[in-house]
Amino acid sequence: MKQAVTSLLAMLLGLAAMAGPAHADIPLPKPDRETDRFAEAIELGPIEPLPPIARSTSEAGAGRAPEGVIVSTEVTRLDPVQRETFLVTQTILDPARQVREVEVHRPEGEGIDARPLAVTRDTVEIDGRLVDRRHYRWAVQALRGGELRLEFSRIDFEVVGLAQSEYAFVPVARRLDVVELPAHLPTYLPVTPELAVEGVAVDALVAGEPGGWQFRVRGEGLTAEALSRLIDAQLVAPPGLRLGSPAIHELGSDSAEALPAAERISPLASIWQVDISLLPTVEGGADGRREADLPSLRLPYIDPRAADPGVELDYVRLDARTVTWEAEPTERRLAALWAALPWLLAGLAAAVVLVITGRRVWRYWQARRARRAARRRLRACEEPQALRRQLLAELNALPSLVRPVTHERLAQRGASEEWLVALATLESWCFDPQQRPQPDEFDTLRQRLIEGLPAHWFR
Structure with missing residues (x-):
């Protein structure tokens, strides 16, 4: 019995001796030092942008994008007219659908003004694969003539599975050759291929009570200040009718999309509502009649498609129209009473005769x-x-x-x-x-x- 116990102990000691070296060969993670037990921050460092190019569409850029991710930029006009609005689109295709978040900023540059239009994200099929697509669109204007540089901001990517972004990309800039407008032209003149006035309406007017004159202006590069200057100077009140200052505000995108396709100028077009208050006088207009002529309006604009933009201005016209108004309520009631008096007398006489x-x-x-x-x-x-x-x-x-x-x-x-x-x-x-x-x-x-x-x- 004693001999069997001794043999068993010898076997256990042998196994322990064999297992000891094997356990010692397994590598263990080294503890982080001076990082509060977090991974060290990864510094990507500055990215040297590529020289600007004169191409409308490009996928080039500097930096590092996630594997398989394609960043494409498109500029619709490389030779725009000064203050002409053109479209800039940035598309990010993610075939592996690995990008969690993307930080994108608007284009910039000296003499460049950009405003965001839309940001969309959808899934499209490319070569039989579902690809995650992000779409960014901006309306861009070159505020001065000559050669300008349209630069794209750095794009930071957050990838699934990584606690910190290790990717940044700067799309290649564009070289713009901007056509300068004549210096004597006001800076608020809109530069648009087409300017349209529509939806003209006048409220039913009553003497001594405020009414309204409404219409919409549609075009590219419009602002409330520009429309106010163009319209306010032409609002000459006719006799018997007082005109207020125009109240102008931009309508939402739903109003633009509700228009028929034939009436849409471009994705860059905006629609502005113009409301002008009217106040007919009790005394009436010319010759005491309760009518007056609203002034005609001529809204100038610069057509960038012209051979020499700005040399000759184009105009959209809103013709004059005659408006009439009713008398004030007291006078209307008195007039109605006088008009009904013969009938009242006739009715009274008929009643007497009948009696x-x-x-x-x-x-x-x-x-x-x-x-x-x-x-x-x-x-x-x-x-x-x-x-x-x-x-x-x-x-x-x-x-x-x-x-x-x-x-x-x-x-x-x-x-x-x-x-x-x-x-x-x-x-x-x-x-x-x-x-x-x-x-x-x-x-x-x-x-x-x-x-x-x-x-x-x-x-």
């Missing part, structure tokens, strides 16, 4: 009804005394009483001679016992009194 006519018709109908009722009651009488009493009762019930009931009074009221004779006969039958009428005589007399009863007595 009078209706009253007459009503009285006529009531009189006819009362006369029929009286005749019916008289027809019911079967003897002279009853007929006389009923006749007197009907006379006493008339709208205009007959007082006294005599032949002369009844004749004055329009009773016919025949009816009066019949009445006298009836009275003789009632008061003379010797006169007794035959039945047919009574019926004839009663019928004569009934039919001869004047209709106008019942009105």
Whole structure:
């Protein structure tokens, strides 16, 4: 037993001896010294730019870009006119899709002005591979003539998997041969291939109330200051109409993209809204009429496509137009009242006539009804005394009483001679016992009194 334990210990010591040297051969990382346990910063150092070239498109540049990354720059005009706006595009293609962040700045240079237009990022297919593409666009102007240098700023790349950027690239600069404009031309004159005025509108105007005159100006290289100077000097107020200073602001890109394709000048074109306040006077314009002529406008610009830019100016014109306005509300209400007065009077007269006519018709109908009722009651009488009493009762019930009931009074009221004779006969039958009428005589007399009863007595 003791011999077996001794053999086992010997084997373990042998294995330990073999493993010791192998463990000692494994390299261990050396601790960072004086770096606060972080990796040392990598200094890329200054990059010497390449000499400028006179090529529109180039992928050349100085420095170091990530493997496979292509930086392309494009300048649309190498011989621009002074203050002409041209397009500069910088494209970064990343086939391996390894770039995490890119720091890009606008182009620069002495006598160069650049403003950003758009920054886009998308994925495109190139040679059957999906490539990450970054697009940067600037609107650039050469502010003075002669030979200028358009320089691109340094691009710093942050690559996936690296804590710190190890890549920087400076695209090759461009040599510009700028056509100088005549020195006497104002610096605010726009240099654009085309200038357009559109969307002209005038609000409905009312005397004493502010209104508006609006239009849009579309072109390249426009500014609010330039448009204000060009327009304000031509705003001469006509009689009867006051004009305010133009309020000018640039519309967003959505407004430009909403235009039909035929009306878009270029990606560099901008649209500016011009609002001019109008105030019509209560007194009116010339000859007291409520109308006036808005001034015509001539907006000059320099066409860079001309043979000699700036020697002759081009113009876009906004023709004069006549505007009218309504009277103030109080005057309009008074005028409307005067205009409606004849109709009101006619309506009142018609109402009076209608009332009078209706009253007459009503009285006529009531009189006819009362006369029929009286005749019916008289027809019911079967003897002279009853007929006389009923006749007197009907006379006493008339709208205009007959007082006294005599032949002369009844004749004055329009009773016919025949009816009066019949009445006298009836009275003789009632008061003379010797006169007794035959039945047919009574019926004839009663019928004569009934039919001869004047209709106008019942009105």
